[in-house]
Amino acid sequence: MVPKDFLSHYGRQFGTLIGLLVLMLVLWILTPHFFTVPNLLNVAQQTSINAIIAVGMTFVIITAGIDLSVGSIVAFSGVVLASVLQAGLPVPLAIAVGLGVGLLSGLVNGLLITYGRLPPFISTLGMMSVARGAALLYSQGRPISGFSESFRLLATGETFHIPNPVIIMVLVYAAAHFVLTRTKLGRYTYAIGGNEEAASLSGVNVRLYKAMVYGLSGLLSGLGAIILTARLNSAQPIAGVMYELDAIAATVIGGTSLMGGEGRIVGTLIGAFIMGVLRNGLNLLGVSSFVQQTVIGSVIIMAVLIDMALKKQRT
């Protein structure tokens, strides 16, 4: 039986979901190469890294914050991970190191924002530069390449014919959906974004939960770095430039409000897929490089405009 509140709960996502389906339909008509199983799996794979980072971004934006440092954290976690792998650390430990670097960088953001009382924009802007510099310093500006097959399987392997990055992405979304809808952390994330003072007055440990949210964003950037490094067989200190903007775009297209307090994790997944499908489609169609960027930007703006119009209609 369908729960009574199913429609109102998922209604918000209909606008963006319809947008995604229309986009796919158009591409299906325009090119025979789009709607094939291998291509759709490619799109899912190409979307996975941005989609995973965007999960952390969604939590952050729901608290009415922003995290500009995710791209740099991807680079920093990546080069540290790559160096410990090459030093011969076992794969599970190396993965823990990669995740740990991401988590710590995120927690530093969290501490600066809560105990340092810096606006999120400023502290993560600083971290963006610090982590990028750290990645360059650590790697001496050079890419670190060549890893064991067992590590690379994380990105190049398949489970039940589905590429592993796609499976990781699905697991992350399932977990994030659970956390956001069923746990204290999720409820408090909305509460803090809705009205931080009210949340604090009603006994929510705002500092703790905010720090956790930025830690989560860093952790997922570390996970993104692991997949990226395994996929390319190389970690680069200049990797991840502009990833923050892709993650913010996916989140916002997915209906999360930059003002905080509202948003759904499923929406972010749809948002990430809109961007992934668009990039894939423009390549398949052979659209010139000059036109591509304009099209992507216009779609972001249009998606948010339509979403806002639909929301107004419903209320």
Next chain:
Amino acid sequence: MKKFSLIILLVAGASFLAVTGCQRGNNQAAAGPTIALVMKTLNNPFFIDMQLGAEAAAKALQVNLVVQAAEREVDVEKQMQIIENLIQRKVQAICITPSGSREIVPAIVKANRAGIPVLILDTRVDEVALAEAGGQVATFIGSDNFEGGRIAGEYIVNRLGGLGKVAILEGIPGHETGDARLGGFRQAIENSPGIEIIASQTANWERDQGYNVFQNILQSHPEVQALFACNDMMALGAIEAIAAAGKTGEIIVVGFDAVADGREAIGRGTMDGSIVQHPFEMGKLAVEQAYQLINGQSSPAYIPVNIELITKENLN
């Protein structure tokens, strides 16, 4: 909260002192003239090699060398600021790898006014714009990227026996270096009517985009037989996409720059060739020429640096 800010301030101050202290130690090694090398970026292996060459020459000639660069390769404005600061610092010569062929002209004119000779490396300055602004460049040291693209094109034409389908991964649109490589490659292809360019897309010089874009090209054009990537980073991304599609060895891949990872891929056979320039040589020549100019000697308007194709046969 005050305590917290104070601690932060102290830590920041101490680390700033530590860092600047180290820099000073490095820069004031010799008592000779100071030559500046301004590069596009310090995080690309190509420019790191150029820096090493310049440092070797500076050490041999006992001159001070200041190396600076913007963080991002296309940040012309930042490069201009660096040059302005160097003019204020009164260095005796400035060697520049321009981030933009036209955009760099005002900075060159400023150096000219201050009486500081300007040497250009790697990327040519737009000569019309330079002449219009009344600027002057002492010498250009670099390889001909157009020629490099042409060599890559001829190699692919030969490997395909004059008949086949080719894809291109372009650099950032509007970049002089990338446009020249592309132009040279296209010219070589146009001369052989049996070769068809079936896709030409940008991957913005980057490895992860090289992977995605070529994966997409493989979907729309599974019949593709050869790929020319305007730099090795994009080629290296593409060979991973080829491996993921189980097509390693079926598609000829030629990159540009012959970076360390690229050479390794050629050795393994996952990549077929790369066009090599000699950035170490460029950096070394630049400092040597700057030293001559400071000592009142002249230098030739163009010093060509060798450009060639490396494959598995001549890898070492």
